[in-house]
Amino acid sequence: MDMLNDAARFIQLDPAGICFLFIVGFIGGLVSGFIGSGGAFVLTPGMMSLGVPGTVAVASNMCHKFPKALVGSIKRYKYGQVDIKLGLYLAAFAGIGVQIGIKIQNYVLNLWGPAGSDLYVSVSFVAVLVVVGGIVMRDALASAKSCGAEQTCSLALRLQKIELWPMMTFKKANLRISMWFLLPVGLATGLLAATIAVGGFVGVPGMIYILGASSLVASATELVIAFVMGLAGSVNWAMQGMVDIRLTLIILAGSLLGVQLGAIGTTFVKEHMIKIVMGTIMLIVALSRGFAMPKYLAKLGLMDVTPDTIALLDKVSFGFMVVSLVVGAVIILGSMFRAKRPVAAAATSEA
Amino acid sequence: MQAKAKKPVAKLMAYGICSVALYAAVYQFQDLLLTTSARGGVFTALPIATVFLFSWVHGTFAGTLWEVLGVNAVTKAPAQTATRAPARQDSRPRATVSV
Numbered sequence: 509m510d511m512l513n514d515a516a517r518f519i520q521l522d523p524a525g526i527c528f529l530f531i532v533g534f535i536g537g538l539v540s541g542f543i544g545s546g547g548a549f550v551l552t553p554g555m556m557s558l559g560v561p562g563t564v565a566v567a568s569n570m571c572h573k574f575p576k577a578l579v580g581s582i583k584r585y586k587y588g589q590v591d592i593k594l595g596l597y598l599a600a601f602a603g604i605g606v607q608i609g610i611k612i613q614n615y616v617l618n619l620w621g622p623a624g625s626d627l628y629v630s631v632s633f634v635a636v637l638v639v640v641g642g643i644v645m646r647d648a649l650a651s652a653k654s655c656g657a658e659q660t661c662s663l664a665l666r667l668q669k670i671e672l673w674p675m676m677t678f679k680k681a682n683l684r685i686s687m688w689f690l691l692p693v694g695l696a697t698g699l700l701a702a703t704i705a706v707g708g709f710v711g712v713p714g715m716i717y718i719l720g721a722s723s724l725v726a727s728a729t730e731l732v733i734a735f736v737m738g739l740a741g742s743v744n745w746a747m748q749g750m751v752d753i754r755l756t757l758i759i760l761a762g763s764l765l766g767v768q769l770g771a772i773g774t775t776f777v778k779e780h781m782i783k784i785v786m787g788t789i790m791l792i793v794a795l796s797r798g799f800a801m802p803k804y805l806a807k808l809g810l811m812d813v814t815p816d817t818i819a820l821l822d823k824v825s826f827g828f829m830v831v832s833l834v835v836g837a838v839i840i841l842g843s844m845f846r847a848k849r850p851v852a853a854a855a856t857s858e859a
Numbered sequence: 860m861q862a863k864a865k866k867p868v869a870k871l872m873a874y875g876i877c878s879v880a881l882y883a884a885v886y887q888f889q890d891l892l893l894t895t896s897a898r899g900g901v902f903t904a905l906p907i908a909t910v911f912l913f914s915w916v917h918g919t920f921a922g923t924l925w926e927v928l929g930v931n932a933v934t935k936a937p938a939q940t941a942t943r944a945p946a947r948q949d950s951r952p953r954a955t956v957s958v
Contacts, residue, residue, distance in 0.1 A: 760914065
């Protein structure tokens, strides 16, 4: 291996960079532990802003995601929230989805070049997040108003009644459904993971609204999918020597604290809080990616934008990504604090 | 929640020391770790095994830290969905066929 290449690939770390990665790792872990995904998307651009090359940033980020998902899923398994069988099936289908996603990406890249590919990613980001995020948010607000127990979506109930071989039973998720409805959810999760690197933004709502799992089980089971897919992706990147283990371990230091706090949080908040956090993050991230689109439109010659404006929009876009995570973390910690107070008061009065 | 439950401070200390030692070792041998993992191929096992080790040691430390700080899970009942069909009204035994 060329030492010059190694030197360019692995940057020198300063205390400020280490603190930044630790804090973002913690907040990302907190969000992932709570909603099952979506905590790591700030890290890749964050690492790149420290001077880490894109491929190393993607590889190092992925290498921290799977142990985080492992620890989070073990924690949530102890709380009885994880359906391992459902997670493994969806992960297997998601693996196929990733391959389809890569093929589509390569096709778009050959057709329109790098700028076209970036635009495709951004359009996918905005379209999926606005539609799915909007559905999740609307449902979360309706659940918050009703204050009742979480109801299974009517679409999921209708699909569960269709006896299409092979039928599959998932005991922990308490549902029985045909494999043919499981397949598109898994494929879409993998497709989105290959396109925007956050498959959980489709996987968790898919499990809730198509399969009929509760938000607690869906968000916890997503961690199993993230572990399997993350491990496979990390082995792939590591074989190419792209993982900067120092970056991975610094992020992991924060995220293992965060993911367990997020997992604990799910046990004392109402289930609709998971949907509220997920919907909020998805809609803010969609806005963030919307700000990134003029750059790609300009590169394709479809829009006239000055370099200064593009630089400003890039910063605004990254700012909104960070804001989405911080807002998610504040909602989680706030709802945990509110839920903890009556429990603590009850414990004190009992003593 | 048990207000007077014994907190696992010794476990926290043990895993905390191990975690700090592992991070110190990575800091000390970072060049060796980086150049070895950069080779790829059979050396793929190095970064993967390293993160598994850290997720066990640091993960246990992190979990124990929240426990010691009093941040514990309050509900351990499994979440269930309302997907079950309504309970059967007819109390008579179901017809069965023996083959």
